[in-house]
Amino acid sequence: MNGPDVNLSNQATKRLDLESIGWLTTVTPKGTPQTSPVWFLFDGETILVYSLAGTPRTANIAANRRVSFHLDGDGLGGAVVVIEGDASIDEDTPKCYDVPAYMSKYQRFMDNYGWTAEWFSEKYPIPIRITPTRVRS
Numbered sequence: 578m579n580g581p582d583v584n585l586s587n588q589a590t591k592r593l594d595l596e597s598i599g600w601l602t603t604v605t606p607k608g609t610p611q612t613s614p615v616w617f618l619f620d621g622e623t624i625l626v627y628s629l630a631g632t633p634r635t636a637n638i639a640a641n642r643r644v645s646f647h648l649d650g651d652g653l654g655g656a657v658v659v660i661e662g663d664a665s666i667d668e669d670t671p672k673c674y675d676v677p678a679y680m681s682k683y684q685r686f687m688d689n690y691g692w693t694a695e696w697f698s699e700k701y702p703i704p705i706r707i708t709p710t711r712v713r714s
Contacts, residue, residue: 589658589714592648593619597686601626601707602645603637603664611637616686617646618679623708624660627673627701635703638664646707661711670704673697 585593602612611633618625624646628634638644644664650657673679674694687697 583709583712585712586714588656589712590619590621592656592658593624596648597682598649599624599626600647600649601634601705602647603634604641604643605633605637606640616683618676618682620678623706624662625667625670625676625679626705626707627679627697628703628705629700630702632703635666635705638666638705644707646709656714658714659712660707660709662707662709664705664707667704667706670706672702 597616598614599617600612601615601617602610604610613634615626615628642663642665644662646660646662648658670676673683674697680694684694687694692700
């Protein structure tokens with residue numbers, strides 16, 4: 578990733594590759610932060626999240642692209658990864674079942690819930706792309 582404040586340590590990159598749940602914080606038009614757990618895919622440059630349709634999350638991003646994304650720490654105050662960035666609805670991103678890396682990461686979760694990739698794609702059709710602007714880890 579490029580930029581003066583966007584340097585990921587090897588440990589942070591590894592966690593972005595291995596962790597299953599991240600926390601996405603958007604801001605309402607009135608300025609209230611809203612944080613939600615999300616499934617995500619880090620491609621080395623951006624973070625991809627698929628969102629439910631009609632949620633405050635997508636409306637918040639439409640009003641204010643600035644978001645934060647973080648991974649839980651190690652329970653002792655360490656190993657925290659916090660990424661600030663710009664988010665957008667990425668209309669060019671295919672449905673999740675056409676993103677092999679996403680399916681590789683989350684197929685077992687879908688299977689455990691009894692979901693098909695097609696069902697998940699209908700329920701979570703909105704691709705959000707986060708471009709990091711600053712990383713703290």
